[in-house]
Amino acid sequence: xxxxTDIELQAEASIEWFLACNEEDVPENGGACIDxxxxxxxxxxxxxxxxxxxxxxxxxxxxxxxxxxGMIGSAGESCEPKVACxxxxxxxxxxxGECASGEDYTIxxxxxxxxxxxxxxxxx
Amino acid sequence: xxLNTEIIYYKSHIYILFxxxxxxxxxxxxTKPAVVIIGNGMVSYKxxxxxxxxxxxxxxxxxxxxSRPAYDRVHLSEYFNGKSAEDLSMSPLTWYADNxxxxxxxxxxxxxxxxxxxxxxxxxxxxxxxxxxxATGSSAFVPDIPGVExxxxxxxxxxxxxxxxxxYAANAKEAAVIGGGxxxxxxxxxxxxxxxxxxxxxxxxxRLMPRQIDQAGSKMLQMKLNELxxxxxxxxxxxxxxxxxxxDALHFADDTQIHVDMLIISAGIRPRxxxxxxxxxxxxxxxxxVVNDYMQTSDESIFAIGECALHEGMIYGLVAPGYEMAxxxxxxxxxxxxxxxxxxxxxxxxxxGIDVASFGDPFIAEPDCRSIVMDDSHKGVYKxxxxxxxxxxxxxxxxxxxxxxxxxxLQTVKNNIILPPNPEDLxxxxxxxxxxxxxxxxxxxxxxLICSCESVSKGAILHAVKEDHITTLDGIxxxxxxxxxxxxxxxxxxxxxxxxxxxxxxxxxxxxxxxxNYSRQELLDVIKINNVKIYDEALDHFGKGDxxxxxxxxxxxxxxxxxxxxxxxxxxxxDSNDRYLANIQKGGTYSVVPRIPGGEITPDKLIILGQIAKxxxxxxxxxxGQRIDMFGAHVNDLPDIWEELIDAGFESGHAYGKALRTVxxxxxxxxxxxxxxxxxxFAIEIEERYRGIRAPHKIKGGVSGCVRECAEAQSKxxxxxxxxxxxxxxxxxxxxxxPQHAQLLASDIDKETCIKYIDRFLMFYIKTADPLTRTAxxxxxxxxxxxxxxxxxxxxSIEICGQLETEMQGLVDSxxxxxxxxVTNPELRKRFVHFVNAPEKxxxxxxxxxxxxxxxxxxxx
Ligand SMILES: Cc1cc2nc3c(=O)[nH]c(=O)nc-3n(C[C@H](O)[C@H](O)[C@H](O)COP(=O)(O)OP(=O)(O)OC[C@H]3O[C@@H](n4cnc5c(N)ncnc54)[C@H](O)[C@@H]3O)c2cc1C
Ligand code: SF4
Ligand code: FES
Numbered sequence: 001x002x003x004x005t006d007i008e009l010q011a012e013a014s015i016e017w018f019l020a021c022n023e024e025d026v027p028e029n030g031g032a033c034i035d036x037x038x039x040x041x042x043x044x045x046x047x048x049x050x051x052x053x054x055x056x057x058x059x060x061x062x063x064x065x066x067x068x069x070g071m072i073g074s075a076g077e078s079c080e081p082k083v084a085c086x087x088x089x090x091x092x093x094x095x096x097g098e099c100a101s102g103e104d105y106t107i108x109x110x111x112x113x114x115x116x117x118x119x120x121x122x123x124x
Numbered sequence: 125x126x127l128n129t130e131i132i133y134y135k136s137h138i139y140i141l142f143x144x145x146x147x148x149x150x151x152x153x154x155t156k157p158a159v160v161i162i163g164n165g166m167v168s169y170k171x172x173x174x175x176x177x178x179x180x181x182x183x184x185x186x187x188x189x190x191s192r193p194a195y196d197r198v199h200l201s202e203y204f205n206g207k208s209a210e211d212l213s214m215s216p217l218t219w220y221a222d223n224x225x226x227x228x229x230x231x232x233x234x235x236x237x238x239x240x241x242x243x244x245x246x247x248x249x250x251x252x253x254x255x256x257x258x259a260t261g262s263s264a265f266v267p268d269i270p271g272v273e274x275x276x277x278x279x280x281x282x283x284x285x286x287x288x289x290x291x292y293a294a295n296a297k298e299a300a301v302i303g304g305g306x307x308x309x310x311x312x313x314x315x316x317x318x319x320x321x322x323x324x325x326x327x328x329x330x331r332l333m334p335r336q337i338d339q340a341g342s343k344m345l346q347m348k349l350n351e352l353x354x355x356x357x358x359x360x361x362x363x364x365x366x367x368x369x370x371x372d373a374l375h376f377a378d379d380t381q382i383h384v385d386m387l388i389i390s391a392g393i394r395p396r397x398x399x400x401x402x403x404x405x406x407x408x409x410x411x412x413x414v415v416n417d418y419m420q421t422s423d424e425s426i427f428a429i430g431e432c433a434l435h436e437g438m439i440y441g442l443v444a445p446g447y448e449m450a451x452x453x454x455x456x457x458x459x460x461x462x463x464x465x466x467x468x469x470x471x472x473x474x475x476x477g478i479d480v481a482s483f484g485d486p487f488i489a490e491p492d493c494r495s496i497v498m499d500d501s502h503k504g505v506y507k508x509x510x511x512x513x514x515x516x517x518x519x520x521x522x523x524x525x526x527x528x529x530x531x532x533x534l535q536t537v538k539n540n541i542i543l544p545p546n547p548e549d550l551x552x553x554x555x556x557x558x559x560x561x562x563x564x565x566x567x568x569x570x571x572x573l574i575c576s577c578e579s580v581s582k583g584a585i586l587h588a589v590k591e592d593h594i595t596t597l598d599g600i601x602x603x604x605x606x607x608x609x610x611x612x613x614x615x616x617x618x619x620x621x622x623x624x625x626x627x628x629x630x631x632x633x634x635x636x637x638x639x640x641n642y643s644r645q646e647l648l649d650v651i652k653i654n655n656v657k658i659y660d661e662a663l664d665h666f667g668k669g670d671x672x673x674x675x676x677x678x679x680x681x682x683x684x685x686x687x688x689x690x691x692x693x694x695x696x697x698x699d700s701n702d703r704y705l706a707n708i709q710k711g712g713t714y715s716v717v718p719r720i721p722g723g724e725i726t727p728d729k730l731i732i733l734g735q736i737a738k739x740x741x742x743x744x745x746x747x748x749g750q751r752i753d754m755f756g757a758h759v760n761d762l763p764d765i766w767e768e769l770i771d772a773g774f775e776s777g778h779a780y781g782k783a784l785r786t787v788x789x790x791x792x793x794x795x796x797x798x799x800x801x802x803x804x805x806f807a808i809e810i811e812e813r814y815r816g817i818r819a820p821h822k823i824k825g826g827v828s829g830c831v832r833e834c835a836e837a838q839s840k841x842x843x844x845x846x847x848x849x850x851x852x853x854x855x856x857x858x859x860x861x862x863p864q865h866a867q868l869l870a871s872d873i874d875k876e877t878c879i880k881y882i883d884r885f886l887m888f889y890i891k892t893a894d895p896l897t898r899t900a901x902x903x904x905x906x907x908x909x910x911x912x913x914x915x916x917x918x919x920x921s922i923e924i925c926g927q928l929e930t931e932m933q934g935l936v937d938s939x940x941x942x943x944x945x946x947v948t949n950p951e952l953r954k955r956f957v958h959f960v961n962a963p964e965k966x967x968x969x970x971x972x973x974x975x976x977x978x979x980x981x982x983x984x985x
Binding site: 029032043087089 | 215216218219638639660663669670671672673675676677701703704708710711712955958959960961962965967968969970984
């Protein structure tokens with residue numbers, strides 16, 4: 001695998017981090033919704049994998065503000081992390097934002113940073 | 125440095141890979157031959173799909189006259205039943221872009237210059253081609269009847285046509301369709317869907333669907349269609365359309381007339397060969413672009429496929445042969461050998477819920493064959509099969525009213541299978557012997573075509589199962605495309621999967637999902653034996669990966685069926701409804717349903733429900749289970765609403781869980797003059813006994829005070845009906861999409877026995893059913909069926925009754941109101957917010973419309 005740390009750090013430098021909440025505000029292995037200047041962002045505390053993810057809260061299928069209330073899990077041998085919308089169970093990769101239920105939707109994903117118990121979401 | 129004390133989750137790897145790819149494609153220069161396709165209908169789309177799958181050596185340019193990318197015309201009528209244009213679309217615009225296809229919509233080609241090899245479009249594009257594909261389809265044929273230009277006269281071909289019809293139908297009362305063929309009847313059905321009562325169907329021929337069925341079949345079909353409210357006129361020729369600017373009548377050659385405000389003409393199709401004619405390509409006298417076996421027109425770099433192509437004097441007005449033509453053209457372009465040699469026009473369809481099918485040669489008659497006919501006007505079934513004079517082969521046939529045997533019959537014709545000694549069994553069903561178990565499909569030869577839309581053979585499906593180990597229907601659809609178009613072959617594909625697994629000695633079990641290789645029953649056993657109490661533990665020991673939306677609720681339901689713990693403590697593994705202890709509704713608000721046992725409620729409690737609904741601006745409705753549902757609650761308000769309900773003596777109704785819903789009751793002997801026993805008291809007792817218990821699916825009960833059955837107990841998972849001597853207990857009934865009557869388990873039993881049997885029955889169901897399986901389906905799938913189940917519950921044949929009763933009593937004793945738990949626990953209450961960083965703020969995107977003085981959720985966008 002080629003990992004180009006330079007590009008990673010460059011991208012990192014252009015990110016503006018905002019304080020979303022404290023770690024314990026998001027249920028373990030579940031999600032919560034963050035209000036960021038009128039934008040709704042779903043944030044997921046994937047305790048089982050010791051990972052955090054953030055995506056738009058809007059499900060593109062029927063335009064419902066619901067992804068933060070969806071169940072998270074993994075798909076396939078590669079264990080791609082995903083979230084399932086509670087309405088019609090369309091699933092989306094938490095990494096790429098692509099819909100895995102055969103539809104052509106992509107949701108926005110955001111980087112997440114943890115520092116001293118606080119959770120930050122990165123906006124580019 | 126940055127990363128030192130912080131953890132960053134970022135998708136950068138994928139980012140870089142994309143970048144490299146982008147660089148690569150940009151540097152590539154293209155000198156590929158240009159394939160230009162005129163028309164972007166179903167066949168054009170299939171051609172593109174097949175061409176890119178086979179080769180990347182072509183530049184593909186498509187011109188479409190319609191404003192939308194190709195859509196599923198076959199299912200066009202579903203546009204009237206709620207499908208959107210987007211739902212019907214074969215693929216979104218991005219698909220074309222992602223595959224490097226240049227698509228120009230709304231831009232019909234107006235001229236082909238064969239010398240310069242260019243096409244010229246309406247918007248002024250001049251496009252060079254190396255190969256040109258005509259996929260222009262056909263248009264509705266409009267006969268030359270005076271008055272066809274009047275307002276209110278429509279054809280039925282495109283989404284635009286349907287939009288116009290939709291708008292006009294709003295003001296129309298009486299309507300007619302000219303044409304009693306397949307499309308005409310479909311249009312008539314659409315008129316009914318649009319609210320037109322008893323539309324007329326006018327057919328020139330002496331029978332309906334003249335291309336598919338015979339006179340007797342047509343009679344049967346006509347009888348059934350009449351029952352459904354169609355007024356059918358045969359042998360009628362329309363001479364004139366009456367009215368000033370707008371249509372107001374149809375006048376016929378026999379001097380009769382009918383009044384109509386709207387007309388759909390569906391009298392056949394006309395191949396769109398106008399461009400071909402203009403450019404001097406050979407066309408048929410009655411329309412169509414003449415093609416050879418390789419789909420080439422009289423100019424070898426120009427091809428025609430789909431409904432515009434005329435092959436051996438034949439226009440194929442169905443999609444499957446069009447797809448086959450697309451495949452042949454793609455193969456020819458890619459220099460592989462494939463030719464078109466005609467196509468079987470067998471069809472099966474459902475017309476307004478009536479099966480109609482014709483296959484092979486439906487019309488061949490004596491003395492060229494012998495026909496066996498079954499004409500049962502009582503059941504409304506007509507079947508005819510034509511067999512060879514030596515009795516050995518099936519040549520074709522017609523089915524009206526019941527086409528379940530269509531697939532097998534069609535395969536018997538196509539594969540020239542030798543008939544059994546009593547060929548009438550083919551349509552009467554073999555009497556006395558057990559039903560077909562899938563061995564039917566397995567006995568076909570390997571080259572039997574199972575999916576004719578995508579031309580997938582039996583061999584290909586078996587190969588996918590045996591060699592590639594694909595064992596699910598979805599998997600087979602993905603890998604072979606079988607069953608993805610009209611879906612008619614799906615039952616056969618399923619039989620083939622099951623059959624070939626059986627053949628290879630593989631034990632077929634319903635595993636929960638990719639994360640747990642167990643059936644629900646097996647998982648319940650291991651969880652119980654190993655005393656597992658939380659989801660992650662189960663996943664670590666018995667599963668793999670990180671779980672998903674399928675296994676999480678299943679395990680959560682097993683855990684609560686076993687230990688009856690507080691649901692909200694394990695909230696995120698619960699289905700969203702269980703997580704918020706309420707049902708999520710359109711728009712993202714929740715509904716609130718307190719328990720009203722047996723449907724009995726005091727005036728004071730009714731008043732309180734009204735006050736609460738008013739205070740929180742909720743929509744109220746009485747449910748089918750005799751309670752009151754309140755809709756439109758913000759997640760933030762849920763704990764407050766429930767606090768007030770609990771203070772007033774209500775408790776959770778578990779409408780959000782896979783659990784007991786209600787036990788419906790009639791008023792019974794306390795008031796009803798027929799009542800034998802007190803059905804309400806019994807219903808309350810039972811509802812309170814089983815409330816809150818989690819199960820593989822929801823459970824409903826009912827109790828009626830006498831045989832008049834006002835509580836509809838026989839449509840419930842368990843139903844109790846009072847008799848002179850006691851109670852009759854029925855089990856495994858179901859309403860919903862597949863209604864099924866409950867079956868009698870025991871009669872004239874007393875209350876205590878009745879409860880004992882229900883304990884055993886429910887617990888056995890909870891322990892052994894697959895996820896999301898109602899009791900009716902559970903019983904239908906059970907080996908040994910009701911006899912076996914009776915033996916288990918009544919005769920303790922597998923010696924578990926004692927255990928079942930103890931386990932059930934354990935669940936009954938550990939009941940708690942889940943909402944009470946939340947309302948009194950500040951930590952749990954905190955979870956009921958929309959924004960964690962702004963707990964007071966409600967979701968600002970929630971909006972309601974007003975509707976009959978209440979609110980309703982905004983429609984889906
Ligand atoms: C209501 C209805 C129900 C049907 N039900 C069934 C069924 O149950 N089973 C079945 O097998 N078949 C059914 N059919 C028939 C099936 O839809 C057709 O066989 C199929 O759509 C033919 O595909 P095609 O691509 O050849 O033509 P089309 O789908 O008609 O596509 C041709 C396209 O080319 C465009 N075009 C024409 N000329 C030009 C030009 N000069 N420049 C650019 N674009 C042009 C047209 O606008 C059109 O969009 C049904 C049809 C209808 C209308
Ligand atoms: S089922 Fe019998 S007892 Fe109950 S309401 Fe109807 S008639 Fe009366
Ligand atoms: S709204 Fe999300 S899946 Fe339908």
